Every structure is written in structure tokens, then in C-alpha cells.
């Protein structure tokens with residue numbers, strides 16, 4: 001068996017799960033591929049409670065907007081099961097269950113601030129729970145809570161499955177508009193960052209099937225999602241790529257090597273302003289200067305139509321340590337100061353089109369996004 005730690009455990013996963021496994025979900029818990037250690041080690045970390053899953057999201061053991069949304073939904077199910085096991089007796093006060101649902105939701109939603117997929121997924125799980133609990137007054141039986149558990153499990157699997165479906169559709173749409181030639185991507189938007197297949201990297205996978213492209217990956221300092229994760233995924237898929245340093249992107253654009261740039265997103269405001277991995281904005285400005293199309297690929301769960309513009313998107317600031325070290329080795333003098341901004345905002349006017357599973361959205365975004373994206 002390829003994954004000996006899973007011996008005897010039954011997997012919970014959609015039929016179309018990717019061959020690259022960012023996690024395994026079984027009746028015992030969630031095994032997360034530790035993305036901090038890739039590509040040097042392929043180790044799965046076992047999480048069987050909310051704290052462990054929350055911590056894994058915070059520490060970026062699992063990362064990428066859709067992936068942290070799906071894993072939060074799974075975390076919700078796991079913690080609800082733990083809560084059920086902790087209850088003594090056969091009937092319980094309803095308010096106790098409602099309080100627990102609130103606690104689980106709050107802890108998950110606050111694990112990372114920028115990607116809206118996280119709160120989108122948790123809010124789906126919370127709504128299902130509260131709707132189910134509306135059928136009861138004051139007390140609820142264990143058997144009824146077990147019914148709710150089944151509903152939650154089904155919903156988490158649905159969120160996961162729909163994300164894979166969305167990615168496959170995004171890849172088809174992307175294939176239809178990306179020009180031939182060199183394509184540059186930033187960060188990691190593949191199977192490691194989603195339910196499977198990937199958004200921007202999914203399009204690249206699809207384009208490669210036709211062999212029309214040369215793939216460039218920005219290394220993506222400081223966490224090196226490009227060098228460590230995107231390169232690892234393409235290596236696993238036997239797709240050739242060229243890794244470049246973030247600060248050489250302009251050089252390759254000027255040389256005419258890049259025909260298009262495609263990135264993912266963590267949150268897209270109503271006017272098309274897009275939060276994505278730090279460095280995305282720089283790429284968009286450079287693309288604009290060199291007249292190169294700049295595309296964003298994201299599922300509808302990444303849109304936040306309650307936010308008019310990017311100014312309102314919360315930007316995560318991470319530990320300076322990530323800038324000052326690389327693989328735990330110091331790369332700057334002791335006591336150096338560093339500022340580690342994890343995301344930036346690319347204004348909608350620099351984005352040629354946003355590729356979603358609902359269709360390709362072109363400017364003006366203020367008008368066109370609400371026509372296509374209806375958040376459930």
C-alpha cells in the first residue's frame with residue numbers, strides 16, 4: 001500500500017479526488033500533507049480535533065483559499081463528532097448544542113483572515129446546523145444529533161466535490177482564452193491549494209495536455225509556494241516547467257517570453273479588486289506595462305460581494321521569521337527587522353478577465369460580477 005498509515009481506514013472523499021493528495025479524511029480524522037516540508041519530505045500530519053486543524057491552517061501545513069475552506073468544513077464535522085462523544089446521556093439542552101456550533105464556527109473562521117473561502121465554507125456548515133436545530137425545542141436526543149452529524153458530513157463532502165467540479169470547468173474556460181506561448185504563474189494554485197486539480201494551475205495542466213505552452217513559475221518568496229509546491233506538483237505530473245526568481249519576472253516579460261499571466265485569488269471584491277499572494281500586484285503592473293494579458297482564476301466561493309472594493313479586504317501579516325529564515329537557516333543578520341505581508345490587492349482595472357466556473361467575467365467588473373456570481 002502506498003500510504004501505510006491508512007491501513008484499515010475507510011476514506012471519505014469524492015469520486016473524482018485528485019491523484020495529488022493534499023489530505024486524507026477517514027473515520028479517525030484528517031491526515032494533512034505537511035506543505036511546510038515539501039518538496040524535501042512528504043509527511044502527513046494527523047489531526048483529530050478542531051485545535052489541531054485550526055493550528056494546521058494557521059501554520060500553513062494546509063494552505064490555499066479553497067483548500068482551507070474545505071478543510072474547515074471537515075474540521076467542523078470532526079469537532080462535532082468529538083462533541084457528540086463527549087456528551088453523557090441520551091438527551092441534551094438545545095442551547096448547549098447551539099453554543100458548541102457557535103464556538104466551532106468562530107474558532108475556524110479566525111484561523112486565517114484573507115481567504116474568504118474559509119468563512120464561506122464555515123457559514124454553510126453553521127447554517128445547516130442551525131436550520132436542523134430549528135426543528136427542536138429546548139431538548140434534543142443523541143439519535144437526532146447523530147442525524148445532524150450525517151448531514152454535516154454530507155455537506156463537507158459536497159463542498160469538496162463541488163470545488164473539484166468548479167476547477168475542471170475553470171480549466172475548460174481558461175483553455176479557451178489563454179494565448180499560446182509562455183505562461184507565468186505565481187504562488188501555488190494546484191491540487192495542494194484546492195479540493196483537487198487546481199484553479200490557475202488547473203488551467204495550466206489543461207493547456208499542457210495540448211502542449212501549447214511553456215510554463216514559468218515564480219518562486220514566491222518567502223514561503224516559496226512556487227518553488228516548493230507548484231514545482232513539486234508539476235514534477236509529480238511529469239509536466240516540464242522553468243522556475244524563476246520573483247524579481248526576474250519583468251526581465252522575461254520584456255524579452256517576449258511571457259504571453260500570459262495566470263494567478264489564483266483569496267478574495268475578490270465586487271469591483272474585481274483581487275487579494276492574492278504578495279507579489280501578484282507587482283506582476284499585474286508589469287503585465288500592464290508590457291501589454292501582456294493578466295488573468296485571475298477562482299471559483300465563485302472566492303467572491304465577496306459584500307465588499308465594494310479591495311480596500312476592505314483584511315490582509316494577513318505573518319511572522320517576520322518567515323522572511324528572515326529559509327528552511328530554518330538564518331538568511332539575515334541577527335536582530336534584523338522584517339515585515340511579512342502575506343497578500344496584496346490587484347486593482348480590477350489591471351485584470352484582463354476573471355475565469356470562474358460560472359463563466360469568464362470581463363470588465364467592467366462592477367456591472368459584470370454580480371450578473372454571473374450568485375453566492376449561495
Ligand code: MRU
Pocket residue numbers: 063064065066115186187188189190193194198199200225263264265266276277278342
Ligand atoms: O498563503 P497561501 O499559500 O495560502 O496563499 C495562497 C494564494 O495566494 C493562492 O494564490 C490562492 O489562495 C488561490 S489557491 C487556488
